[in-house]
Amino acid sequence: MAVELTSKRYRVEDLDAVEFCFQQGWTDGLPVIPPTPERVEAMLAAGRLDPKQEIAFITNRSVSITAEKVAINAVMAGCRPEYMGVVIAAVEGIGDPAWGYHGPGTSTGGAAVLMIVNGPIARQLDINSGDNLFGPGWRSSLTMGRALRLVMRNVCGSIPGLLDRGTLGHPGKVSYVIAENEAESPWTPLHVERGFRPDQSTVTVMAAEGPHQFYNQLSPDAEGVLTTLADSMQHSGGAGRQPQYVVALAGEHMRTIAGSGWTKKEIRQFLFDRTQNSLAHLKRTHRIPGEVQPGDESKMRPIVASPEDFLIVAAGGRAGSFSSFIPGWGSGNSSRATTKEVKR
Amino acid sequence: MEILDPTVEAATQPIAYVDRPGSLKGKRIGLIENTKYNSDKLLLKIGEILKKDYGASETRLFRKHNASVPAHEEIIVEVRKTCDVIVAGVGD
Numbered sequence: 001m002a003v004e005l006t007s008k009r010y011r012v013e014d015l016d017a018v019e020f021c022f023q024q025g026w027t028d029g030l031p032v033i034p035p036t037p038e039r040v041e042a043m044l045a046a047g048r049l050d051p052k053q054e055i056a057f058i059t060n061r062s063v064s065i066t067a068e069k070v071a072i073n074a075v076m077a078g079c080r081p082e083y084m085g086v087v088i089a090a091v092e093g094i095g096d097p098a099w100g101y102h103g104p105g106t107s108t109g110g111a112a113v114l115m116i117v118n119g120p121i122a123r124q125l126d127i128n129s130g131d132n133l134f135g136p137g138w139r140s141s142l143t144m145g146r147a148l149r150l151v152m153r154n155v156c157g158s159i160p161g162l163l164d165r166g167t168l169g170h171p172g173k174v175s176y177v178i179a180e181n182e183a184e185s186p187w188t189p190l191h192v193e194r195g196f197r198p199d200q201s202t203v204t205v206m207a208a209e210g211p212h213q214f215y216n217q218l219s220p221d222a223e224g225v226l227t228t229l230a231d232s233m234q235h236s237g238g239a240g241r242q243p244q245y246v247v248a249l250a251g252e253h254m255r256t257i258a259g260s261g262w263t264k265k266e267i268r269q270f271l272f273d274r275t276q277n278s279l280a281h282l283k284r285t286h287r288i289p290g291e292v293q294p295g296d297e298s299k300m301r302p303i304v305a306s307p308e309d310f311l312i313v314a315a316g317g318r319a320g321s322f323s324s325f326i327p328g329w330g331s332g333n334s335s336r337a338t339t340k341e342v343k344r
Numbered sequence: 345m346e347i348l349d350p351t352v353e354a355a356t357q358p359i360a361y362v363d364r365p366g367s368l369k370g371k372r373i374g375l376i377e378n379t380k381y382n383s384d385k386l387l388l389k390i391g392e393i394l395k396k397d398y399g400a401s402e403t404r405l406f407r408k409h410n411a412s413v414p415a416h417e418e419i420i421v422e423v424r425k426t427c428d429v430i431v432a433g434v435g436d
Contacts (some may be wrong), residue, residue: 008349017345026350060414072350156351169386189425268381289381332379334410 003044003051005037005068021076026154028146028174032076041070046081047088055088056095060102061156069155072149077147083125083140086203087147089340090115093205094148096338103334104207105158110166111329112173113152114208114246116313117144118191119201121342122179129179133248133315134172134211134324145175168208173334178248178315185314186258193264194339206246206311206337207329212236216253217321222260225253226267229325230274233303237327238278239287240301244309244328244337247271250316253323268307276300311337352369354421366430374427376419378411398428 012020017034033039044051044067051068058065065087074087093103094113104111117127128138136142149337158164166173182189184197191202216228233245247267249257257267281294282288304310316323329335365371373394375387384405391403404426406419413431415423423430 005348008353009422010349011346013346017347020347032346035350036345036347062357067351068348069352072348076350100412103410107412150350155352200400330410330412332410334412 001040002228004038004149005051006162007068007072009037010067019215022275025159026076026150028149028153030174032150033078035072035075039075040071041092042066042081043074043079043084044068047071047084049084049088051317055091058095058101058105058156059097061105063156065095065151065155070151073150073154074147077150078139078143078147079145079147080139083144083147084119085201086115086117086125086127086140086144087151087343089203089342090144090148090205091201092340093150093338094152096340099205099207099338100330100335101156105152105330106163106165107132107329108165109329110169110173111207111209112170113145113148114172114206114326115148115177116190116204116206116246116311116315116337117177117179117201117342118189118204119196119342120199121201123183126255127177127179129181129315130251133178133250133316134176141177141179142175145172145177147189149173149175157290160167172208172210176208178313180252180255180313181315184251184318187264187312187314190311190313191339196339201342202339202343204311204337204339206244206326207335208246209237209327209329211248211324211326213322220256222257222262222267223270225256225323226270227274229323230271233271233325234277235285236325237303238331239282240303241331242304242327243330243333244304246311246313246326246328246337247323248313248315248326249298249323250320251318252321254314264312265307267312268310271310272302272304272307275303277303348418361400367393368429369398371428372426373400373403374423374430375403375405376423376430376432377405377407377416378433379408380411383433390433394431427432 047318049067056065125140152158214232279299394400
């Protein structure tokens with residue numbers, strides 16, 4: 001079926017196409033695949049999408065993100081056509097008012113978009129849920145996240161140094177995609193906790209800092225491992241500013257915690273109880289203003305508003321006594337993780 | 345080779361600006377506070393200066409839901425009714 005692509009066309013010599021994209025300011029600093037009409041059409045066909053279809057509308061930018069623009073950027077990022085459904089769901093996620101594009105798309109806080117893929121699609125597309133979880137090595141993981149960031153750059157205008165004013169940023173702003181290790185996890189998958197069926201595929205997006213790794217090789221039970229985790233999390237981020245956290249529990253820790261019979265709900269409650277800081281400590285360490293007042297030593301502030309604000313996923317290599325936590329971006333309810341179904 | 349533009353061609357959108365007042369004398373000032381730490385203090389200080397040095401009649405402070413969102417509808421409605429001039433600030 002012929003589709004009508006309405007984007008402006010440029011004619012360039014084959015050998016110069018990549019360089020042309022750099023010159024136009026269309027890349028993230030790495031070479032891109034030149035977005036020819038044929039490649040873009042294949043991407044749209046795989047997603048069964050009309051090029052004019054609006055995937056998201058970013059209110060603050062007055063920008064409509066169409067399927068055609070997502071497809072062009074997905075080609076440039078190196079996606080295979082079958083990745084299109086995941087990229088589309090991620091774009092829907094960052095377009096949700098609850099995600100609040102304006103903050104994480106611009107803020108000095110330097111958030112990346114952490115994408116967590118659940119359901120059958122994660123295994124079908126070989127999205128990494130194991131060794132080297134946040135690192136290189138998987139085309140699907142690296143190109144899908146890159147596609148989303150190129151959409152943010154090229155369609156929404158979040159260009160580093162211009163609209164994207166992250167003070168530090170982090171490498172996850174190139175791509176930041178993981179899957180939950182549902183095949184080996186003893187727990188309810190994240191998307192099921194968030195209201196989807198196990199056989200549905202979803203993408204959860206959270207505006208996020210980089211992954212913080214912690215180490216515990218000593219504990220034979222859940223309480224020991226999670227005590228180390230809670231201690232590491234307690235003073236992270238803004239120590240009470242972050243709307244949410246993701247906790248990625250890798251193979252050894254996952255098995256140790258599950259061996260104690262703990263569910264994700266119990267993990268969340270333990271972390272909620274053990275990561276609170278006294279107002280006195282937050283004042284002494286200049287995280288909140290004011291002099292320490294009588295009673296401040298025993299007035300406790302949790303690092304998130306509710307235990308539900310810890311998003312627990314089983315992910316990471318089978319070997320090694322490491323897991324990680326990821327503080328979300330912002331404060332209060334300025335940006336909440338959203339979960340969208342991958343439609344096929 | 346032919347390649348497609350990945351960017352959005354900006355849609356033109358006319359924006360009508362209200363005429364700027366020639367003077368602030370007797371004007372009612374709305375202060376739109378974005379919830380960032382000290383932004384209320386800074387705006388109130390500015391409001392005091394506008395009253396003392398420029399003759400504005402009064403100031404009213406409005407608080408957004410958070411720094412990342414535009415002023416919500418209730419603020420806009422109230423500002424239309426009760427203010428002649430607004431000052432919106434970003435504090436970081």
